[in-house]
Amino acid sequence: MKNKKLLNYSDYLQLNKLLESQSLMSDKNGQKAHDEMLFIIIHQTYELWFKQIIHELDLVGHLFSQKTIDESKVSNAVLKLNRIIEIQKILIDQIRVLETMTAMDFLEFRDYLFPSSGFQSSQFRIIENRLGLHQRDRLSYMNKNYKDAIKDDEKDLVNTSESVKSIFDLLERWLERTPFLSFEGFDFWEKYSESVTTLLKEEENLIRNRPNQSGEELEFNLKSHKNTVSSFQAFLSSEKHEELINKGEKRLSHKATKAALLIFLYRDEPILHSPFNLLSKLMDIDELFTNWRQRHATMVHRMIGGKIGTGGSSGHKYLRSAAQKHKIFSDLSDLSTFFIKRSALPKLPKNIKNSLGYYHQS
Numbered sequence: 001m002k003n004k005k006l007l008n009y010s011d012y013l014q015l016n017k018l019l020e021s022q023s024l025m026s027d028k029n030g031q032k033a034h035d036e037m038l039f040i041i042i043h044q045t046y047e048l049w050f051k052q053i054i055h056e057l058d059l060v061g062h063l064f065s066q067k068t069i070d071e072s073k074v075s076n077a078v079l080k081l082n083r084i085i086e087i088q089k090i091l092i093d094q095i096r097v098l099e100t101m102t103a104m105d106f107l108e109f110r111d112y113l114f115p116s117s118g119f120q121s122s123q124f125r126i127i128e129n130r131l132g133l134h135q136r137d138r139l140s141y142m143n144k145n146y147k148d149a150i151k152d153d154e155k156d157l158v159n160t161s162e163s164v165k166s167i168f169d170l171l172e173r174w175l176e177r178t179p180f181l182s183f184e185g186f187d188f189w190e191k192y193s194e195s196v197t198t199l200l201k202e203e204e205n206l207i208r209n210r211p212n213q214s215g216e217e218l219e220f221n222l223k224s225h226k227n228t229v230s231s232f233q234a235f236l237s238s239e240k241h242e243e244l245i246n247k248g249e250k251r252l253s254h255k256a257t258k259a260a261l262l263i264f265l266y267r268d269e270p271i272l273h274s275p276f277n278l279l280s281k282l283m284d285i286d287e288l289f290t291n292w293r294q295r296h297a298t299m300v301h302r303m304i305g306g307k308i309g310t311g312g313s314s315g316h317k318y319l320r321s322a323a324q325k326h327k328i329f330s331d332l333s334d335l336s337t338f339f340i341k342r343s344a345l346p347k348l349p350k351n352i353k354n355s356l357g358y359y360h361q362s
């Protein structure tokens with residue numbers, strides 16, 4: 001023990017490697033551009049945070065791959081997802097630092113970067129895949145697969161992230177296994193359907209009896225009510241839901257959707273707090289990635305105007321479309337359409353309230 005070398009801050013963090021990893025292309029080309037250092041450090045910082053996000057997703061994936069997923073595992077997953085959320089906020093904020101570089105300053109070294117691009121970030125793709133971005137939902141440009149841009153020695157990791165169960169898949173399986181949907185003497189879906197039918201009837205009566213309404217207005221309001229009725233009918237039917245899944249308009253299975261709805265509607269029940277938090281955090285993560293994509297697209301517009309990207313895409317236009325399309329948990333957000341007010345919720349019988357514990361077993 002006597003001769004054991006004391007751990008040193010620089011050695012522990014391997015700062016020698018880290019701080020020697022910024023080589024400016026402009027410098028190599030004999031035209032050193034001051035702002036290229038910022039450009040490199042910002043990207044490297046992003047990649048480090050991406051690494052941390054993947055580390056958290058690995059744990060959440062592991063927790064949800066277990067045979068039994070008890071309350072403590074759900075709470076632990078919520079904590080880690082919340083960490084990802086806090087990191088994402090920093091990722092969005094960081095763009096402001098990059099924007100201290102002007103478009104003219106960027107031009108000083110942009111030509112040296114071709115054809116490299118953030119499009120080639122394998123960690124970014126791994127995050128998308130691990131969360132559950134469906135390959136069908138990916139935007140392609142020039143009919144190329146996104147993996148064509150990935151370096152050969154990084155392809156295996158990206159392929160693996162496509163083949164393992166994503167957080168979306170694991171969530172779906174967990175929701176499908178929830179024991180809340182049917183108790184003896186209480187079938188949630190049946191009770192929910194009854195409440196919806198009553199509510200829609202009441203709404204129709206209100207429309208018909210609205211004072212000072214012209215015939216045209218009445219017709220318009222009844223038509224929009226009819227649309228609401230149809231969308232509820234489609235929501236209530238597992239066959240219709242299946243059709244939407246086949247058309248690519250929905251993704252989450254009907255059983256999992258019903259369980260998610262129950263969690264949202266009865267989230268005041270203490271036992272549903274963690275499941276509710278879990279669903280909320282996943283929606284937050286999806287939303288913050290969309291925010292990052294939009295923010296990145298706005299910054300790119302400001303930096304390169306209408307020019308194409310160094311990776312060959314249409315630039316900010318491609319990025320805006322990707323922000324619109326690359327969403328994962330939209331099915332959860334869509335559920336708000338089918339929320340009903342607390343006072344109209346089917347009352348849970350006392351024995352169910354008492355036995356509302358949860359313990360998932362495959």
Ligand code: HEM
Nearest residue numbers: 042046117118119121124300303309310311312313315322
């Ligand atoms: C001056 C700064 C930047 C400019 C002008 C820029 C430009 C672009 C453009 C035009 C694309 C579309 C692909 C292409 O044609 O190249 C792209 C994609 C991308 N960039 Fe940036 N970028 C900048 C900074 C960053 C930073 C700091 C990150 C952080 C990691 C980043 C990450 C990405 C990612 C992940 C993609 C792929 C997005 C997707 O396909 O959905 N970019 N960037």
